[in-house]
Amino acid sequence: MGPFEQIHADLIQSMKSGDTERRDTLRMLESALKxxxxxxxxxxxxxxxxDVTAIVRRLCKQRRxxxxxxxxxxxxxxxxxxxxxxxxxxxxxxxALSDDELRAIVTDAKSETxxxxxxxxxxxxxxAVKKAAGRADGNAIKKFVEEALSE
Numbered sequence: 010m011g012p013f014e015q016i017h018a019d020l021i022q023s024m025k026s027g028d029t030e031r032r033d034t035l036r037m038l039e040s041a042l043k044x045x046x047x048x049x050x051x052x053x054x055x056x057x058x059x060d061v062t063a064i065v066r067r068l069c070k071q072r073r074x075x076x077x078x079x080x081x082x083x084x085x086x087x088x089x090x091x092x093x094x095x096x097x098x099x100x101x102x103x104x105a106l107s108d109d110e111l112r113a114i115v116t117d118a119k120s121e122t123x124x125x126x127x128x129x130x131x132x133x134x135x136x137a138v139k140k141a142a143g144r145a146d147g148n149a150i151k152k153f154v155e156e157a158l159s160e
Contacts, residue, residue, distance in 0.1 A: 012061040013042055013053045016101065030090075034097045041068060062143045065101045072098065106145045108153075114140045115153040127158050 010018070020035040039053075041064050046053040049060070072095040079088035106114070118136035122129065134154050141150055 011054060011056075012058050012101065013039075013056055016042070016061075030093060031097055034094045037094075038065065038068060038098065038101070059143060061101070062103060065098055066143070066146075069095055069098050069102070103144050106141060108149075111141065111145055111149060111153050112156075114145075115150070115157050119157050124158065130154060130158060133158065 023031040076088040076091035124133035
């Protein structure tokens with residue numbers, strides 16, 4: 010079963026169980042996937058796993074930013090709703106790399122690219138992001154790239 014089919018099956022399950030928050034979040038995700046599939050001129054079921062992961066990551070980032078904004082604005086109730094949606098969406102992301110695995114990826118990328126100064130940040134960051142293949146947050150990779158270039 011592909012990622013879109015899994016999401017759709019989970020949506021149906023949440024509708025049957027009466028879990029409205031999960032249902033609404035999965036409907037929003039399914040809608041985002043369908044919109045992306047229209048842009049790519051594919052059916053939603055034909056989306057590659059990397060496409061689905063990128064969309065889920067984008068939606069997770071939106072939820073994190075919204076929650077921060079609501080907290081800053083004194084709206085804890087809305088922040089908590091965004092965080093619950095975030096928890097639902099994160100279930101559809103691949104298992105994240107550990108800090109040690111990320112450090113190893115950055116070290117490999119550093120030796121391959123020959124990066125040694127802060128001016129090589131973009132080159133090293135790009136290589137490390139490709140090696141991480143969507144299994145790590147850009148901010149986490151950035152932390153290790155900066156650490157590697159400061160050595």
